[in-house]
Amino acid sequence: MASFNLKINGTTLEVEADPSTPMLWVLRDHLKLVGTKFGCGIAQCGACTVHLEDNAVRSCQLPVSAVGDQKITTIEGLSENGDHPVQKAWLEVDVPQCGYCQAGQIMTASAFLKNNPNPTDEEISTAMNGNICRCGTYTRIKKAVKLAAADSK
Amino acid sequence: MTLVKTKIGRRSFIRTSALAGGGMMVGFSWLASCKMTPEQVNNLPKEWFDINGFLKIADNGLVTIMSPNPEIGQNVKTAMPMIVADELDVDWKDVIVEQAPLNLDVFQRQLAGGSQSIRHGWEGLRMAGATARKMLKQAAAKAWEVPEAEISTAMGRLEHKASGKSAGYGEMASAAVQEEKPDEAPESIEAPEEVELKSIDQFTIIGTDRKNVDGPNIITGKPLFGIDIYEEGMLTAMIVHPPAFGLTYKSMNADEAKGMPGIKDIFHVTVYPEDAEKQWSDGGGIPELVAIVGESTWQCMQAKKALQVEWDTPEALESTKSYGDDLSKLLEAPVEKPARADGDFKKAFAGASKTIERTYTAPFLAHNTMEPMNFYANVTADKAVLKGPIQTPEFLEKTLASVLKMPLEKIDIDMTRMGGGFGRRLYGHFGVEAAVISQKVGAPIKLVYSREDDMTQGTYRPAYKVNFKAGLDANNQLIAWYVKGVGTNDDLIFENRFPAGAVDNYLAEKNSLNTKITTGAWRAPRSNFIAGAEQSFMDEVAELAGKDPIEFRLELFERATSNPVGDPEKNDYDPQRYAGVLKLVKEKSNWGNGDKARGVSAYYCHNSYVAQVLDLNMNGNQPQVDEVWCAVDCGIVINPISAKNQIEGGIIDGIGHATFSQMTFENGAPQQQNFNDYRLIRHSEAPKAIHSYFIDNGIDPTGLGEPSLPPIVAALANAMYKATGKRVYNQPYILEKEVVG
Missing domain, CATH: 3.30.365.10 (Aldehyde oxidase/xanthine dehydrogenase, molybdopterin binding domain)
Incomplete structure (x- = not known):
């Protein structure tokens, strides 16, 4: 066990955990930030995506000991009132079916659009390819990412 | 009024x-x-x-x-x-x-x-x-x-x-x-x-x-799902189940694992005692498991790695390779009596001007809901409180009453939003497991499956094999149709569905192969395979008749309407509603024009009618679907924006599984354990656009969550044929070979 001071969603939180514990489980089990989802545990499905600084990363593969001073943003901290352009677009297009993978999808999309505000369809497909949706909402996800890009202009 | x-x-x-x-x-x-x-x-x-x-x-x-x-x-x-x-x-x-x-x-x-x-x-x-x-x-x-x-x-x-x-x-x-x-x-x-x-x-x-x-x-990550439950004093539980179908618990060495940080207990647990009154919804629930209970999920996962469990092999283990042969033998073996027989198929087929015979196969599939199986349980001496993702709470409650020896009124079940179902959460053994573990440790627990536990537990879509024969007369009229379907723990055939009632000489047969690998309902059970096979075969029959595939189907619906074969009450479809969706999709897709490789398909299941047209390009041996047009008759549509979402989802799900997915087994052990070796469709592989249309007829509403999946498999296969000149018969299509059955 070790103690970590983590910068999460704009505040510093202290956590006692084994240094090998992935951020996914620190967020969920220790901090009860359950918006970040467990899907596969091996960085194949994207359900656990968070932002490390400005980059989308798989929190299931990020040990708490590797975070240090870097800022982590989860779905709960993406916006104060659920009004990030990507979140708004998700509601407008009515993307979710079961909804389980959508936080990860939104975190991937929001990091992607920050680096590439005017993406082509192909760039969207490539960026979103690491996030699986078993319900099959891919066509709506693409529509929502494009809408968020247009609204951010 | x-x-x-x-x-x-x-x-x-x-x-x-x-x-x-x-x-x-x-x-x-x-x-x-x-x-x-x-x-x-x-x-x-x-x-x-x-x-x-x-x-x-x-x-x-x-x-x-x-x-x-x-x-x-x-x-x-x-x-x-x-x-x-x-x-x-x-x-x-x-x-x-x-x-x-x-x-x-x-x-x-x-x-x-x-x-x-x-x-x-x-x-x-x-x-x-x-x-x-x-x-x-x-x-x-x-x-x-x-x-x-x-x-x-x-x-x-x-x-x-x-x-x-x-x-x-x-x-x-x-x-x-x-x-x-x-x-x-x-x-x-x-x-x-x-x-x-x-x-x-x-x-x-x-x-x-x-x-x-x-x-x-x-979209804001609020706790909605079973796996998001964190209650005061709650512990986390994980299970170890047999690594292969057919193995049973023998012994374990938990000395090291029990001493690991955060671990409260590790024990062998009987989920279903011999006197338990099981419900159909207990499905492939495994009677004996090992449970690990600890403070956090990660600690349980670490202890699981250190735990050594030994398993007995009471009987020979089964492999998918042998199922292929077993299903073939079953296809050839005579059945006691046909599921349905109209006219005289054998005679008509023997006397037909043109004949065709084809066999189609599909492998086992896992459900792979994105939220792995989990359940919260707090079982005390006089009450059981359970919460979690369950499609069949009524039946879970009945099983719990028997297993916990507790009256129904002392059992409370709350349903959480589910991170996908697709039939998997019809089988609530994980709820029973959670209750039994909570009872044994005397604390509230949340049972969480790892992805590997989830994918290798069983309750799969069965593997299937189906054989079709058809005969045309000198005027290219369909006069004989034969279907025989076999599956693992499932007999596949809906004998009273189309084209029953539209062909004078019709014979349907079915049989089932008992296997240790447990199977269950998977989104649009049986339809998810038979629709694709039947509508692929129909395309070949239409081609043999030299007719447009839509016109060929419409002729058959006309026959079933004006002069149905056999007792029309027995046919469990309405040929006019069937024809209705086909005509609508023909118009909307501008059928017959353009130079794209395109396929058509239509199917009836869950009381709803769906017809689809699909355009694609081939990227090597991989289809890249361009556009899909889908016409649906599900009666009154309650919520169109959401109805379209269901249609789109079923289409993407159907294309994905038919193209990429399979579960295989060697000596009873699942060969795919996580998403690195089990391939699900991804964003770049989904259709570029899906257009959905609904028939407005004021009829009371019918099913919508499943019916768009089954037919798309054939629309895909038929378009692949147009693109490559080669028919596909074995799923997953990307492998171009028979995997099982």
Whole structure:
């Protein structure tokens, strides 16, 4: 066990955990930030995506000991009132079916659009390819990412 | 005018505290994602009045509507309350939706399966809304001393035009209760024995786009799913199940694992004792497991790695390779009696001018809901409280009563939103496991499966093999049709579906191969394979006849309409509705024009009709679907924006599994364990666009969560043929070889 001071969603939180514990489980089990989802545990499905600084990363593969001073943003901290352009677009297009993978999808999309505000369809497909949706909402996800890009202009 | 019996207990207007009822929901989900305005804060409800178990009305006019059925992503949590709200005549923006717990005293068929929630719930939901509206009118008639028949309702308000009196529902409910004994139902207002339902043209909410009621909570990461439950004093549990089908528990060495940080206990557990009364919903539940209980998920996962479990091999283990041969032998073996026989197939086939025979196969599939199996349980000496993702809470409760030796009334089950179902959560063994583990450790626990536990547990879509034969006469008329289907623990064939009734000489046979690998319902059971095979074969038969594939099918529907073969009552489809969707998709896709490789398919299942046209390009051996046009007849569409989502999802899901996915087994051991070796369709592989169209016929609503999946498999295969000149017979198509069966 070790103690970590983590910068999460704009505040510093202290956590006692084994240094090998992935951020996914620190967020969920220790901090009860359950918006970040467990899907596969091996960085194949994207359900656990968070932002490390400005980059989308798989929190299931990020040990708490590797975070240090870097800022982590989860779905709960993406916006104060659920009004990030990507979140708004998700509601407008009515993307979710079961909804389980959508936080990860939104975190991937929001990091992607920050680096590439005017993406082509192909760039969207490539960026979103690491996030699986078993319900099959891919066509709506693409529509929502494009809408968020247009609204951010 | 439709009058229906109310079937509701004669109770009414029960005052509930603001906290116990919908009041909590206001704090929780209604406004959770946005900041409340001062006006909203000032206007929070002070009292709620429970009208009939389905809905509560607040003094300020807000309405809480219970969604009775489990939500697995089919969006009944929006659609079912929409139906109640429409008959109640309220403004949708005043509606708060709450997931009902299992309560069969109030609700019927609290089950998510077979795409039947709306079809079976339709009348009951309308009745609940209409009953409440009538009772509010009765209260107004009494208060205003005017005839009830002169009172009209709209947008949550009552009005008596002649006297100029009007009141909101909340005011009226409040006044009705105040007037009489304050904590009892007013005696003069009782649930009526029958109520009048709206006519279709009076609907104001049904048929309009209403966004997912959980949308704001989903996009902000609120705790909605079973796996998100964290209760005071709760421990985490994981299980170890046999690594191969056919193995049983022998012994374990848990010395090291038990000493690891955070680990509370590790033990062998009997989930289903020999005297347990199992339900069908216990499916492939494994009777004996090893349980690990600890403080956190990661600690349990670490202990699991250190744990050594030994397994017995009481019988020979099975491999998928042998199933291929076993299913082939079963296809060739005679059956005792046909599932259906019209005319004389053998004779007609022998005398046909042209004949064709084809065999199709598909492998086992895992469900792979994105939320792995999990359940919360707190079992004490005199009570069992369970919460989690379950499609069949009623049956879970029955099994728990037997396993825990506890009466039903001491078992409470709450349903959480589910991170996918697809049939997997019909089989609630994980709920039983959670309860048994909680009982043994004497603490509340949340059982969580790892992805590997989830993918290798069983309850798969069966592996299938099907053989078709068809014969044409000299005029290229279809005169003989034969289908024989076999599957693992499943016999595949719906003998009374199309083209039964459209062919003079028709023979359907089926058989099943018993295997140790457990199987279960997987989105559109049996249809998910047989539709693709049948409609691929139909395409080849049409080609053999030298006819356009749509025209060929329409001719058969015409035959089944004008001069059906056999007893038309036996055919479980309506050929005119079938033809209707095919004609609509033909028009919308501009069939017959353009130079794209395109395929067509049509199928009927879950009481709904679907026809699809699909365009694609090939990228090596991988199809890249460009566009899909889909025509659907599911009767009245409750919520079009969400209905289209279901259609799109089924199409992508169907294309994905037919193209990429498979489960294989060696000596009983699953060869795919996680998403690195089990391939699911990804974003770049999905169609570029899907266009959905619905037949507007005012017929009562039917299934929507499953019917778009089965036919797309053939639309894909038929388009692949157009692109490559080569037919595909074995799923997954990307492998170009038979995997199993």
